[in-house]
Amino acid sequence: MEHPQVPPELRRALLARYGIDPAMISDPYRWIKLETPSLLIEQAAALIGDPCLGARIGMTYKAEQAGPFGALFSASSSLADVFAHFPKFAPLIQSHTQMRVEQRDGLCVLSYRIHDPAVPMRCQDTEMTTASAISFIRGFLSRNWSPLEVQFAHAGQGREAALRQIFRAPVHFGLSESRIIIAAADVTRANPLATPSLRPVVLRHLEDLLARESQPCSLGESLRETIRHLLGRGPVTLQDVARELGFSVRTLQRRLQDERLNFRLLLEEERRGIAETMLDNPGLPMKQIAARLGYSELSGFSRACRGWTGKSPRAMRQAAQPGL
Structure with a gap:
């Protein structure tokens, strides 16, 4: 730059x-x-x-x-x-x-x-x-x-x-x-x-x-990539991710357990990361961000933001826009 x-x-x-x-x-x-x-x-x-x-x-x-x-x-x-x-x-x-x-x-x-x-x-x-x-x-x-x-x-x-x-x-x-x-x-x-x-x-x-x-990704990297791919198309479930990765649900659950990975935690971490990036852009409407993250209602997005940071989406956006 x-x-x-x-x-x-x-x-x-x-x-x-x-x-x-x-x-x-x-x-x-x-x-x-x-x-x-x-x-x-x-x-x-x-x-x-x-x-x-x-x-x-x-x-x-x-x-x-x-x-x-x-x-x-x-x-x-x-x-x-x-x-x-x-x-x-x-x-x-x-x-x-x-x-x-x-x-x-x-x-x-x-x-x-x-x-x-x-x-x-x-x-x-x-x-x-x-x-x-x-x-x-x-x-x-x-x-x-x-x-x-x-x-x-x-x-x-x-x-x-x-x-x-x-x-x-x-x-x-x-x-x-x-x-x-x-x-x-x-x-x-x-x-x-x-x-x-x-x-x-x-x-x-x-x-x-x-x-x-081109080396194979770890399971965690593959999960995060798949979650990002699926977000915004509807609810992201373990079944959806298993299908995308070519696993049965039982096999994916066993792999998660073996590698001490928490699917729900990974999903929320990816949602939060994307939310913070998109909230940093003042031109993106809140509804568009919520839909991108798979929330059908703004209320669901708002509850998630408060769970992540204790702040509303609007407060997160304001915190991401310090005076430069």
């Missing part, structure tokens, strides 16, 4: 609020829970009054800041070579994210979609990711390069002209997913500065990192 328009004191305050060590930001091997930076950039944009902050920050990113994946740009002979590895290594850039590259009608379409129920559609995060991809490509091809078109699933909200100027390309909103449209000729253009000898080294390193990230 380095940007001249974000005052250092505001940056420090926001990072502290979400428990992020500033050293984590510059470490390409450290992971931050996806919904945390997503909400953080939304709040920063609102607090400084810049509705295009995400895109402006994204345009300052360089491939070398993306760690091992960024090194692939330097080692590859063309963008086609880089893009061939996008879908496979996307989890190393951002979790719960689908990146897809398609060639059609003389165009290359780079699409981006988040699949995380804990992260509602947030325009700042999506625009920052899109802008960083464009900035990476400019570093590879030319500072004067621009995509043919940029598309977003969210609404423009009166920011269309400003975003057109930032991306130097037509921008469209309200589509099925976010995309960058690139001329096929740009994708196949040779990179005279490529270092092909580094390519197998970088790919091997990426494969090793991917294998490490």
Whole structure:
């Protein structure tokens, strides 16, 4: 979140609020829970009054800041070579994210979609990711390069002209997913500065990192992930979770007992975590938050908040919005 328009004191305050060590930001091997930076950039944009902050920050990113994946740009002979590895290594850039590259009608379409129920559609995060991809490509091809078109699933909200100027390309909103449209000729253009000898080294390193990230989750992690997935679709029961995990209820109960895990406690911890994140966004209605957590009535949400913290949802929201 380095940007001249974000005052250092505001940056420090926001990072502290979400428990992020500033050293984590510059470490390409450290992971931050996806919904945390997503909400953080939304709040920063609102607090400084810049509705295009995400895109402006994204345009300052360089491939070398993306760690091992960024090194692939330097080692590859063309963008086609880089893009061939996008879908496979996307989890190393951002979790719960689908990146897809398609060639059609003389165009290359780079699409981006988040699949995380804990992260509602947030325009700042999506625009920052899109802008960083464009900035990476400019570093590879030319500072004067621009995509043919940029598309977003969210609404423009009166920011269309400003975003057109930032991306130097037509921008469209309200589509099925976010995309960058690139001329096929740009994708196949040779990179005279490529270092092909580094390519197998970088790919091997990426494969090793991917294998490490793909290790089976513990039962507790699997339960939390499943609970987050089911919340908002109705009551989350042990039967529902067992079915999602492919267990019988009896087997799941035995596993819980063996690992000294309490299903009800895990459910409430996930609900509370999501509630605190969503309450931190002053623009989200209480009814929407309650529904996201699986409460059919606000009264149920209110009772839960008082059980967690002794405070009402409104008081929790006020406590999460200290004067910055």
